[in-house]
Amino acid sequence: MYLHGTSRINEQGHLEIGGCDTTELAKTYGTPLYVYDETLMREKCRAYNQAFQESGFSYQVAYASKAFLCLEMSRLAAEENMSLDVVSGGELYTALQAEFPAERIHFHGNNKTEAELIMALQADIGCFVVDNFFELEILHDLAKEYGKIVNVLLRVTPGVEAHTHEYITTGQDDSKFGFGISSGQALQAMKIALLKPHYNVLGVHSHIGSQIFETDGFVRAIEVLGTFLESVRTETGHAMKILNLGGGFGIRYTEGDTPLPVANYVKEMTDAVREQFTKREYPLPEIWIEPGRSIVGDAGTTLYTIGSIKEVPGIRKYVAVDGGMTDNIRPALYNASYEAMLANRAYEEPEETVSIAGKCCESGDMLIWDLKLPTVASWDLLAVSCTGAYNYSMANNYNRITRPAVVFVRDAQAHVVVERETFADLVKNDRVRTKEFV
Ligand SMILES: *Cc1c(COP(=O)(O)O)cnc(C)c1O
Numbered sequence: 001m002y003l004h005g006t007s008r009i010n011e012q013g014h015l016e017i018g019g020c021d022t023t024e025l026a027k028t029y030g031t032p033l034y035v036y037d038e039t040l041m042r043e044k045c046r047a048y049n050q051a052f053q054e055s056g057f058s059y060q061v062a063y064a065s066k067a068f069l070c071l072e073m074s075r076l077a078a079e080e081n082m083s084l085d086v087v088s089g090g091e092l093y094t095a096l097q098a099e100f101p102a103e104r105i106h107f108h109g110n111n112k113t114e115a116e117l118i119m120a121l122q123a124d125i126g127c128f129v130v131d132n133f134f135e136l137e138i139l140h141d142l143a144k145e146y147g148k149i150v151n152v153l154l155r156v157t158p159g160v161e162a163h164t165h166e167y168i169t170t171g172q173d174d175s176k177f178g179f180g181i182s183s184g185q186a187l188q189a190m191k192i193a194l195l196k197p198h199y200n201v202l203g204v205h206s207h208i209g210s211q212i213f214e215t216d217g218f219v220r221a222i223e224v225l226g227t228f229l230e231s232v233r234t235e236t237g238h239a240m241k242i243l244n245l246g247g248g249f250g251i252r253y254t255e256g257d258t259p260l261p262v263a264n265y266v267k268e269m270t271d272a273v274r275e276q277f278t279k280r281e282y283p284l285p286e287i288w289i290e291p292g293r294s295i296v297g298d299a300g301t302t303l304y305t306i307g308s309i310k311e312v313p314g315i316r317k318y319v320a321v322d323g324g325m326t327d328n329i330r331p332a333l334y335n336a337s338y339e340a341m342l343a344n345r346a347y348e349e350p351e352e353t354v355s356i357a358g359k360c361c362e363s364g365d366m367l368i369w370d371l372k373l374p375t376v377a378s379w380d381l382l383a384v385s386c387t388g389a390y391n392y393s394m395a396n397n398y399n400r401i402t403r404p405a406v407v408f409v410r411d412a413q414a415h416v417v418v419e420r421e422t423f424a425d426l427v428k429n430d431r432v433r434t435k436e437f438v
Pocket of ligand 1: 064066067085108207209210211246247248249290291292293294389
């Protein structure tokens with residue numbers, strides 16, 4: 001297993017993260033346990049901020065909170081001068097509870113409810129990313145009703161979609177998100193928005209995909225956005241101040257993944273914006289980006305206790321852990337791959353190939369296929385790396401399994417930032433009907 005951030009193997013042959021021995025963490029807090037390397041998360045935030053400072057552009061780096069959010073994560077992002085993307089009332093609530101500066105909160109989503117929009121208006125958040133014609137109308141009606149002038153970006157689909165190593169040009173802009181540029185809807189939406197007195201239209205937003213390793217998709221999107229903004233200026237006389245290029249920067253989950261350093265993505269993007277906008281004699285915009293996975297993904301490690309081991313003779317050895325698709329649904333959802341190691345015997349050489357199964361009642365509840373490990377025994381501690389993004393945030397209670405605790409580790413100290421759910425939590429919203437009804 002690749003060791004990210006402060007992860008190392010200590011003198012006892014145990015995996016250590018943030019100076020904390022993972023076998024001790026497991027003893028103290030139980031398993032499954034999400035362990036976050038705080039230093040690594042902060043380094044990532046700083047790398048983005050520094051790269052933008054070097055670019056000379058005005059900028060905002062918004063942490064896409066859907067990757068992982070809790071009160072302490074909001075606080076960390078605020079301390080690291082990040083802005084914050086939220087996509088629901090629940091994420092917004094969490095950020096506000098943590099006193100995240102409202103003016104640095106951006107609200108995304110293709111179907112924000114009226115209640116969510118009102119909540120965000122009342123909180124005076126920094127910006128709404130308007131996704132569709134319905135929202136364009138109702139947000140404005142609400143802004144008027146609440147006596148606010150709101151900052152808006154329009155989410156547009158540039159017809160470029162990036163996946164890992166490649167980007168594809170999607171001619172028909174077949175996406176549930178945003179206003180299509182090629183269909184003319186983006187220009188139409190822009191014209192409508194610019195006429196609305198309770199809108200302060202700041203610019204456009206585009207998000208072209210996730211777990212992207214190359215920069216060519218971003219560069220292509222920037223070209224399309226440059227052309228689009230030029231046509232907006234020609235047709236309306238308005239130049240836009242902000243260009244939001246979304247997130248999607250890749251991380252290394254397994255050997256085959258080859259992300260670029262954070263600084264390279266920023267440099268290629270800012271260079272492309274400078275080139276495209278200078279060429280069009282368009283004022284250089286402020287650039288916003290929205291990394292999620294690349295801030296928290298490789299900072300997270302999940303610790304599991306190994307339980308039952310089943311050998312299917314001649315075929316496969318199933319090694320079951322005390323979690324699974326309830327704490328990491330990504331393998332079941334989209335075949336995501338992970339690396340893992342025995343955290344209590346980290347120096348031992350791999351000797352067998354096993355497959356890591358979860359404990360849920362689904363054959364598809366497999367975490368890792370064909371993983372090389374030292375000879376595994378029940379009660380060993382398995383550490384799965386790179387589980388910081390879209391694991392806790394997608395965790396669920398299937399089989400009425402409780403969600404694990406989350407600890408942040410740094411300088412040999414561990415702090416619980418989310419408690420383990422209890423069985424009482426599982427029934428706290430249940431109601432038993434009265435006898436008379438039955
Ligand atoms: C999910 C998402 C992000 C973050 O994507 P990552 O791949 O986690 O960096 C950013 N912006 C928008 C609009 C998103 O939907």
